[in-house]
Amino acid sequence: MQSTSVEAEQTALVRRALDQVVQRFHAALPPNAVITDPQRLRTYECDGLASYRVVPAVVVLPETAEQVREIVRICAEHQVPFVARGSGTGLSGGALPHASGVLVVTSRMRRILEIDLANERAVVEPGVTNLDVTKAVAAQGYYFAPDPSSQQVCSVGGNVAENSGGAHCLKYGFTTNHILALEVVTPDGDFVELGGTARDTPGYDLLGAFIGSEGTLGVATKITVRLLRKPEVVQTLLAGFPSTDEAGAAVSAIIADGVTPAAIEMMDALAIEAAEQAVQCGYPEGAGAVLVVELDGPAAEVEHTFDEVKRHCDEHGAFEIRVAADDHERAMIWKGRKSAFAAVGRISPDYIVQDGVIPRTALPEVLGRISRLSAESGVRVANVFHAGDGNLHPLVLFDDAEPGANERAEAVSAAILDLCIEHGGSITGEHGVGADKVKYMGRMFTADDLDTMQRVRCAFDPVGICNPGKVFPTPRLCGEVPGPRRGVHPLTEAGLADQF
Amino acid sequence: MQSTSVEAEQTALVRRALDQVVQRFHAALPPNAVITDPQRLRTYECDGLASYRVVPAVVVLPETAEQVREIVRICAEHQVPFVARGSGTGLSGGALPHASGVLVVTSRMRRILEIDLANERAVVEPGVTNLDVTKAVAAQGYYFAPDPSSQQVCSVGGNVAENSGGAHCLKYGFTTNHILALEVVTPDGDFVELGGTARDTPGYDLLGAFIGSEGTLGVATKITVRLLRKPEVVQTLLAGFPSTDEAGAAVSAIIADGVTPAAIEMMDALAIEAAEQAVQCGYPEGAGAVLVVELDGPAAEVEHTFDEVKRHCDEHGAFEIRVAADDHERAMIWKGRKSAFAAVGRISPDYIVQDGVIPRTALPEVLGRISRLSAESGVRVANVFHAGDGNLHPLVLFDDAEPGANERAEAVSAAILDLCIEHGGSITGEHGVGADKVKYMGRMFTADDLDTMQRVRCAFDPVGICNPGKVFPTPRLCGEVPGPRRGVHPLTEAGLADQF
Structure with a gap:
C-alpha cells in the first residue's frame, strides 16, 4: 500500500514536470514545433533497430541552435530527460526515446552554413543528411568521406553521435577522422566549442570523446566537417573464391603487401545467394565467397596497386576476377553488397544484424568458429563484412513463428560477440552500443x-x-564521484604562483 | 602574526607528508629508485623550456607499471602532487616539477613489450624513445610515424602527453593518429585501458582526450602504437624564392591541387642566414625564402606528383629548384631545416621559440603582419615553419644584456599569438600549453x-x-562541479528497465 502511494506520487510528479515543460516549449518554439498527439508521437517510437520501441512523452522540432539550447535548458530546469534524434536510421537504438522524456528531432536543422574549399571544410547543422554535404561540393571536386549504407537519409548529427563508418573507412577512417569542430549544447544548456580548425588544438581533445558518445554528453548544433578532394580515379574489382578461407587469405596478403584499398568487402555463400535473389547482381556462379576490392587515388598509383591486388587474388585461389569498366559496372558490383542486409529478408522471415570486430588476422579462425556454431545450433548465419577492418556483420537467420527460434538465434548472435571479445576485438564496429549492447x-x-x-x-x-x-x-549515481573539496589543500596549491 | 603561524603550520604539514611519502617509496621501490639528494634533484629542475625552473621535492625512477601505480597510490593517499617526465625535451614546461611534489621519471621503463607486424602494431613502455620504436621494426620495413625534431631522445610517453607532431604530420597526423591503446594509471591509482586495437571501440573515446592532456589526467604505463609500412620511395626538393610571399603562394597552389606532400617546410631569409652560418647547408644564395617539399608513397604516384610540385614552384617564382639525388643529399637539405632553431643562437645571444597555428590561407597576411611588428618594435623575427599545416615557429631574437630587450621580445612573441587567434588559429601547434602558455x-x-x-x-x-x-x-576547485545527488530522480530512472 505504502509503495503504491509512493509510485502514484512519483507518477504525478513526472506528469506535472512534463506539463510544465510542454507549456514552456510552446512559448519558446515556433508553431508546429511541439508534438504531444499520441498518434503523431508513435512515428518516433524507434530508430533503425525496430525491436525496441518506446513512445516519447513529447517531441520537439527545433529550427536553430538557440532553440536547441532553450529546449535543453528547460529540460535541465525541470530535470526531464531528453534524447536527440537525427534521421532515426541508427541500428543500436541510440535514439530510442524515453517514455517520460523529450525527443529532440533535428530534421528541421538542415542548413549548410558555410563552405570553405580553400581550407577544405564546411559548417553544417546537425540535420543535414550525409549525402547532401557531398552534393553541395561535388561540382567543385570535393566530398565528405564517411559513407554509411544509409548515407542518403542519415544525418551528420547522427553520424557524429554514433561515429559512423562505412565501406570506405578502411582507408578513410570513421566520422571522427572527418570532424574538425563542434558547437555543442551541454546537458545543462550551455554552448561550448569542441575541437577547432587549427590542428592539435590545445587543452583536452574532447571532440573525440564527444564523437561516438551516442548522445549522452549533449547535442551537437553546428558541425565543421573536413572535405576531401575526390580521387583522380577509382577502380573496382569483384573476385570469386571457392570459400571464405581463400578469400580471407587474399585479404591478409593484400594488406601485408602494404596496399590500403579504399574498401575490401567480403560476402559468403549464403549472403551471395540472398543478394542474387533480391537484385540479380550476377556474382560469380558457385562462389563460396566474393571479395569486392576498390582502390582510389592518383591514376598512376591505382594502376600499379590494382595489378598487385589482382595478383594476390589469383595466387589465393580466385577462380574469376571481374574489373568494373565504368561507373555502371561499378554500381552493379556494389549493388549486390549494399543490398545484402535487406536481401536476407528473401531467404529468411526474420534475422538479426550483428556487428562485431576482430583483428584481421583472426578472420579464418573466427569464421570457422561461426560456421561450427551455426552447424551445432542449426541456426543459419550469412556473413557480410568489411574484411579489411575485420568488421563482421553476421546475419543470424530465424523464423519467429517457430517456437524457441528467436531465442536460439539470440544465443548464436551473443556467442559471436563472445568470439569477438575472445579474439581481442570489439562488440561493435560501427553500429554503436545504444540500448541494444x-x-x-x-x-x-x-x-x-x-x-x-x-x-x-x-x-x-x-x-x-x-x-x-x-x-x-x-546507471551510475554521480554522487559516487569522489566528493567535492571546497578547501584548498596546502600541498596542491602551495606556492604555485611564485614557482612559475 | 596569525597568518605566519598558519603558513608555518602548512609548511610543516607539507614536510611531514613528503617525509612519509619518501619512506613508503623506499619500501615499495627497488634500491636507487628514490632521489632526495639536492644536487641530484637539480638535474630535473626543467625540461626543454629552460626559462622555467623548479627543483622537485623527490624524484622516483620506477621500472614497471606496477611501481608507477604504487607511486601514484602513495601520492594519492598523502595528497602529494606528482608530475610525470619522459626525457625532458618538451618545449612548454609540461614536465616542470612541483616544488612540494614528486617527479615520476620514466627513463627506466624502456622495454618494447610486443611487436605484431601482421596487425601493424607494437606495445611499448613509456620511456622508450621515439626513434627506438622505428629501429626495432625498420629491418622489416616498418616505422613509427610521429617525428618531432627531438626524436632521437624524446620518449613515446612524452609524445603521448604532448600529442607531438613533427615535420611529416602534414600527411601523417600527430601522435594521436598513431596510438591505438593505452594502459594508464589514473590519479587515484587505478589501472585503466583506453582505446583498443579494434577500430571504433565502443563507449567514450577517452584515448583522444588523454593524448595531449599534458600529464594532467594520469600516467601512461603501456602504449600500443600503430606501425606504418615504409613508403616505397621518398623524393625531396629544395626551392629558393625571392620572398615568403611567392613561397606561400606556391604552398597554397600545391595543396589546392589536391597534392598532400609528406612535408612542406618554409624558412625565411633570417632563418636561412642562421642555418647557413651554423651548418653550411648551401641553400640557394640570395633566397628570401626556401621551401623543403618531401613526397613519399608508391613510386608511380610520387613521380607524377613530384612533377606537379615542381611546376607549382616554377609558376610561383622559384628561381632555383634542387632535387635530392640520394639519401645523402636529402640529409643535407634537411640539415639546414632541422638545425634552424639551434642555429639562431649564432646570430642572436637569446631567442624565444614561439609556436602558433593559422589557417594555411592566412599565411601571406600573417607573415606581413609579423614583418610589420618586427619593423615597428625593432625586434628581429626569424620564421621557420611547417607551411603545409600553417604551423608557425617564429624565433624572436633579443639580447638579454640590453635593458628591456627581453620584455620587448616577449611582447612581440605574445602579439604573434594574438595574430594567430585573430585569424582563427591556435596558440600552440605542437609544443603544448604546459606551464608556458x-x-x-x-x-x-x-x-x-x-x-x-x-x-x-x-x-x-x-x-x-x-x-x-x-x-x-x-585551478578549478572540483567542488564547483554540480554536486553529487545520492537519490535517484524519479524522472531519469523511472521505468527504464521495463521500457527496454
Missing part, C-alpha cells in the same frame, strides 16, 4: 574502465537527463 | 569551453594532485 559492455571492459567513462559522463551530466539508459550497463 | 588559454577559449575541460579534469583528478598548475589558467 548495453548488456555486453561489462564483458568488454573492466569495472575500472567503465567507471572512468562514467566519471566523464557525470562531469557533463550529473543529473543523468541526457539520453539516460544508453551505452552504460548500470 | 597557461596565460593565453583564456584568449583562445570561452569560460564555458574551459569549464567543460576542467570538469573532465575534476572527474579524473578531484583533489588536483596530477601535474597541477599546467594547461589551465585558474
